[in-house]
Amino acid sequence: MKRRLLPRxxxxxxxxxxxxxxxxxxxGRHQGPGVVHSTPVPASVALARREPIPGSKQxxxxxxxxxxxxxxxxxxxxxxxxxxxxxxxxxxxxxxxxFCSGLDFFxxxxxxxxxxxxxxxxxxxxxxxxNAVAGDPSSPDLVxxxxxEWTQVxxxxxxxxxxxxxxxxxxxxxxxxxxxxxxxxxxxxxxxDNRDPRVYAIPLLxxxxxxxxxxxxxxxSELMAVPACPEGLAERDMPxxxxxxxxxxxxxxxxxxxxxxxxxxxxxxxxxGLYTPAGTTWEKQLTPDQSDPGLQYxxxxxxxxxxxxxxxxxxxxxxxxxxxxxxxxxxxxCWRAGEIIxxxxxxxxxxCERRVLDARSKYLASGYAGHLSVPGAxxxxxxxxxxxxDCFLPAFNYRPGGSAQSVLALAKQPFGFLASSDNHxxxxxxxxxxxxxxxxxxxxxxxxxxxxxxxxxxxxxxGPARAIDPxxxxxxxxxxxxxxxxxxxxxxxxxxxxHSEGKTRDAIWDxxxxxxxxGTSGPRILLWFDxxxxxxxxxxxxxxxxxxxxFAVRALGxxxxxxxxxxxxxxxxxxxxxxxxxxxECHHPGDTRRRITRIEVVRVRPQRSRDEAIAGLxxxxxxxxxxxxxxxxxxxxxxxxxxxxxxxxxIYYVRAIEEPSLAVNxxxxxxxxxxAGSCTRVNxxxxxxxxPAADNCLAATEERAWSSPIYAQVR
Numbered sequence: 001m002k003r004r005l006l007p008r009x010x011x012x013x014x015x016x017x018x019x020x021x022x023x024x025x026x027x028g029r030h031q032g033p034g035v036v037h038s039t040p041v042p043a044s045v046a047l048a049r050r051e052p053i054p055g056s057k058q059x060x061x062x063x064x065x066x067x068x069x070x071x072x073x074x075x076x077x078x079x080x081x082x083x084x085x086x087x088x089x090x091x092x093x094x095x096x097x098x099f100c101s102g103l104d105f106f107x108x109x110x111x112x113x114x115x116x117x118x119x120x121x122x123x124x125x126x127x128x129x130x131n132a133v134a135g136d137p138s139s140p141d142l143v144x145x146x147x148x149e150w151t152q153v154x155x156x157x158x159x160x161x162x163x164x165x166x167x168x169x170x171x172x173x174x175x176x177x178x179x180x181x182x183x184x185x186x187x188x189x190x191x192x193d194n195r196d197p198r199v200y201a202i203p204l205l206x207x208x209x210x211x212x213x214x215x216x217x218x219x220x221s222e223l224m225a226v227p228a229c230p231e232g233l234a235e236r237d238m239p240x241x242x243x244x245x246x247x248x249x250x251x252x253x254x255x256x257x258x259x260x261x262x263x264x265x266x267x268x269x270x271x272x273g274l275y276t277p278a279g280t281t282w283e284k285q286l287t288p289d290q291s292d293p294g295l296q297y298x299x300x301x302x303x304x305x306x307x308x309x310x311x312x313x314x315x316x317x318x319x320x321x322x323x324x325x326x327x328x329x330x331x332x333x334c335w336r337a338g339e340i341i342x343x344x345x346x347x348x349x350x351x352c353e354r355r356v357l358d359a360r361s362k363y364l365a366s367g368y369a370g371h372l373s374v375p376g377a378x379x380x381x382x383x384x385x386x387x388x389x390d391c392f393l394p395a396f397n398y399r400p401g402g403s404a405q406s407v408l409a410l411a412k413q414p415f416g417f418l419a420s421s422d423n424h425x426x427x428x429x430x431x432x433x434x435x436x437x438x439x440x441x442x443x444x445x446x447x448x449x450x451x452x453x454x455x456x457x458x459x460x461x462x463g464p465a466r467a468i469d470p471x472x473x474x475x476x477x478x479x480x481x482x483x484x485x486x487x488x489x490x491x492x493x494x495x496x497x498x499h500s501e502g503k504t505r506d507a508i509w510d511x512x513x514x515x516x517x518x519g520t521s522g523p524r525i526l527l528w529f530d531x532x533x534x535x536x537x538x539x540x541x542x543x544x545x546x547x548x549x550x551f552a553v554r555a556l557g558x559x560x561x562x563x564x565x566x567x568x569x570x571x572x573x574x575x576x577x578x579x580x581x582x583x584x585e586c587h588h589p590g591d592t593r594r595r596i597t598r599i600e601v602v603r604v605r606p607q608r609s610r611d612e613a614i615a616g617l618x619x620x621x622x623x624x625x626x627x628x629x630x631x632x633x634x635x636x637x638x639x640x641x642x643x644x645x646x647x648x649x650x651i652y653y654v655r656a657i658e659e660p661s662l663a664v665n666x667x668x669x670x671x672x673x674x675x676a677g678s679c680t681r682v683n684x685x686x687x688x689x690x691x692p693a694a695d696n697c698l699a700a701t702e703e704r705a706w707s708s709p710i711y712a713q714v715r
Contacts, residue, residue, distance in 0.1 A: 027211070028218030031069065033122040034091030036129040039571040040141040041098055048566065049102045049589060051526060057499045060508060061524055062105035063428035064145070064496055065165055065268060065303060065420035066093050070123060071149075072114035072191040072223070074424035075216055080209035081202065081455065083438065083447045083693075085580070087215070088426035090123050094130035095581055098142045099573055100565075101429030102587035103495075105508050107145035109165045112180035113188040115148060116222050117241040120180050128171050131505075139503050146171055147263075150252055152183035155367055155470050157280040161249050161290070162402070163269045165300075169262040169509045177235065177259050181252060184245040187275075190477060192223055192243070205454065235259050249285060253292040264512065265292070268300035268422065270404075271308040273386060273397025274481055275368055278316035281401030286412035293413040298512065301404045301519050301706050302419035302494040304430065304441055306395030309706065311405040312388060313615040316397075323360035328677050329389045333370060333397070336385035337363035340374050341465055359465035367470035371482045375460040379485050379686075384671050384679040387489075393521065393666060393701060396489040397482070408651050408709060409617040411606025416512075416540045416708035417653065419519030421493020431492040431522020432587040433561050434663045437685070437696045439583050441490040441664055445483075445687030452688060487687035488669045488697070495520045497527070497705070499538065515540025520705040522663075523558030523594070527656050529707035532637070539653070540708040549712050550639040551601075553625070555656035555705065556632065557594035564588060595659045596634040597702070599625040603640070604651040604709075621655075643712065653709040660700045667699035 040046075053059055069075040069087040078084035090108055097103040108123055115123070127146040134140030147167035154160030161183075168176055182188050199217070203210045229242035235258045238244065246252040249265075256263055270282065285291060301309050314330040317323065323334035338356040345352035363370040371382065386397035400406060407415060421430050423442070430440040437443050446452035457475040460466075473480040497518050498511035511517060516538050518527050529539040533550040537543050565578060565586035572578075578586075603622035607614065627634035634656070643650055671679035684690075685697035 026214070028214035028221070029211075030118070030222065031075070031087055031215060031219055032089060033126040034089035036091045036094045036126065036133060037099070037573045037577075038133055040133055040135040041102070042569045042572070045566045045568065046141055049587065051524070053526070057501055058503060059497055059526055060104035060500050060503060061429070061495045061497050062103050062508070063097070063101075063420045063493060064107040064167060064266060064418065065109055065300065065422045066106055066426065066428040067110050067149070067422070067424040068093055068108065068426040070110040070115060070119045071424060072111065072219075074110075075219060077424055077444045079212055079216060080206055081447055081451045082444050084212075084444070085425065085439065086212065090126035090426065091129070092426035092581060093428055094126065094142070094144060095573060095577070096426060097144075097428045099568060099578065100427070100582035100586050101432050103142065103429045104503060105143040105145065106428040107147050107165070107167045109147050109149045109167065111151050111187075111191065112148040112182035113151055113184070114191040114223060115180045116226055117179065118222065124171065124173065124176060131171065137504070143503070143505050143508055144171070145169075145505075146176065148180040150181065150183045150246065151187045153186045153275045155186065155277065157277050158284075160277050160280050161285060162267060162276065164249070164252070164296070165266045165268060166252075166256065167264050167266065169505070175261050177261065178240045179229070179238070179242065179244045181244050181246050181255050184247060188245065249290045253295055256295060257292075263295060264298060265296040266298045266300055266418070267296065268303060268420070269305055269308070269395070270402030271399045272305050272395040273316070273399050274486055276399045276402065277367060278364070278399070279319070279401070280399055282407050283410055286407070286410050291413065297413070297415060297515060298418055298517065299404055299407065299415040300420055301417045302521055303422040304491050304493040305422050306489055306491060307391060307393045308395055308402065309404045310388065310391045310394070310400070310620065311403045311409070311615050311618050312391075312400040313613070314400070316386065316399065317364055321364065323364060330387075331383070331385045333382065333385040334360045334363040336382055337370065337374050337377075337465065340377050340381050355464060362465040362467045366468035369468040369470055369473045369480050371485070372459065372468045372473065372475065372479065373465050375463045375466065379669070379684045380682055382485060383682055384669055387668060389677065392704065393491055396486045405602070405604060405618045405620065406614050408604040409607050409614045411649070411651075414515065414540075414542050414709070414711050416515030416517045417519050417706050418496035418517050419494025419521065419706070420496055423493055427581070429493065429495060429587075431494060431520075433585050434492060434661075434698060435585055435696060436583040437664045438693055440492050443487050443490050443685075443687045445487060448689055483687065485669070485684070488665060488685040490665055492522055492664050494522055495524065497524075499528075515708050518705055518707045521703045523658065523703045524589070525558050525596070525656055525658065525703070525705040526556040527705045527707055528552075528554040529654050529710070531710050531712070537710065539710060542711040542713065544715055545643065545712045546715055547644065548639050548641055549643055550637060551652060551710070552637045553599050553635070553654050553656070555596045555599065555634045557596045557658050558703070559589035560592045560594060562588040562590045593632060594661065595629070596627050596656050597659050598627055598657050599634060599636050600655040600657060601625065601638060602653050602655070605646070606649050606651065608648065647714055649711070649713045651709045651711050654707045656705045658703045660702055662698040663701045663703070665697050665699075666701040667697070670697075670699070
């Protein structure tokens, strides 16, 4: 009897175990697009936000770079073990832009590498819903555009092209591609092929967040089930439900031209060294083979990932592939790797020097994972290496070869300048107030030390420098990329501003198309920049100049924000929804304006031959024009008497600089410096619990607006 009973008990236990496991690991739900709130902003709120602009054109503010949790990295960031808030689908982006940040327009740009056919369809439908409740079509409270991000990462300067947003003029189904077009490569593989067996342990380790993890797993399963598109077919001949890839910008432009829909391609993150290989420049992207001025004519100069404006003559690696010496304004991280080893070395000076040189070489060989090449090195050990010390809020591990000034000096085509957020919690226009660092920037990290250990692969805590294979670093993505140190450099987002002849979709698009556009670091600064003699043209123009050019600039500082949110009335979103989206604060402008202290003029003389050094062609600032104290606006004029005698083209743009104010992460790793300016000690702003959630890491900075350039050509 007992012999018969035992197998039955074992079988029953096995069935029960399988049943329990099946229950525990099933039930993942498809992440839908959410529901857009059904009413527009109350007329009184819209009126209070409006800027009284004289003349026929309005200045409208928007954000053309926004991710929802339809992006794989955004969904992962939303999970409980990373202190996530939960999903933020496309409907949240619409409601945030409308009720929290008070934008005039925005675009949805989720990563194409992670968009399934269902999510692409739902994104388009959500944007149409957003526009449907915007009120009078001739003056809607919000205009929403749709697009995606082409997210390319190369492991070498020769193969790296970076990230670009693709945005479409129309939202009609017949005027949009059937599929988003991804970049594939390193990022695409990471987003589409997540097979780490450790993920199955996460729901067991955190049962309270079980549903969120199952939903993420369902999203990954849906993504991996999409087959690759067949090669060699025209766009309209491919299946709708397949994953399409364009390996280079040339391929992307060709596919967009094949569709034939009106669109624009906006490069961004061009100096962000988290993934951009040291030594990368933009020169190869301006060749006829890899550029398309009819599609790519705007350049994102600033985002929540930092400033990409300024060129510098220092470099992270020499053209010969060796580690350059530091300067007073920059210490290469390869050099810092050697100094960390030097401080540890207890051997003879000769032995230590060999180890120092070896550490510099190993760092460079490790590419984006160079921070792992020195075992046991901490954020404090790296100090402020890789950072531009005299740049305004620079992108992390700054790569000057991708800067806007470098692109202008290469002078292959005209670009207009704009800024946006690159936010990953469906929050377009986060720079209206400097608060809630964990929600309004990309700051994220494990929720405690236990989860920090669980999310990491074991690493040696000491020993000599070692080379890490960038193709297979052997660690988790959170470790492979230097997100721990990056957390000190995430900022609230910038804004794009257009001089528009109306508030309609077409008027906004036309302003972008003619490059009559500028960017701000977040505040709603008003800016005009015009050539007034010998011709009269606005920013973004290309003009032949036959005499001494004269320019006019006018700027008004942003309105100081009132605390809290304006009343949205009984028809507005619930208090709970506003709290979840806006985190207690909305765009709520008062009557007082911040002062514009000065106008800085930058002049770039385009390169005539490749042997002209790029940095030597950029005069920054070329002129500094102080603004009168106590006045509500700043008006200045200037000319260039050197233009005609030089007999060479020149490009001019201006920065309007606001009086100092506090901003999130404005001091980076918060260095203490010696008399020579070197960083001696840091106080990082971590993404995990080492920095309290209530600490917004505020520091003083001078917010600003960048005009689009005016391109003056000699006859």
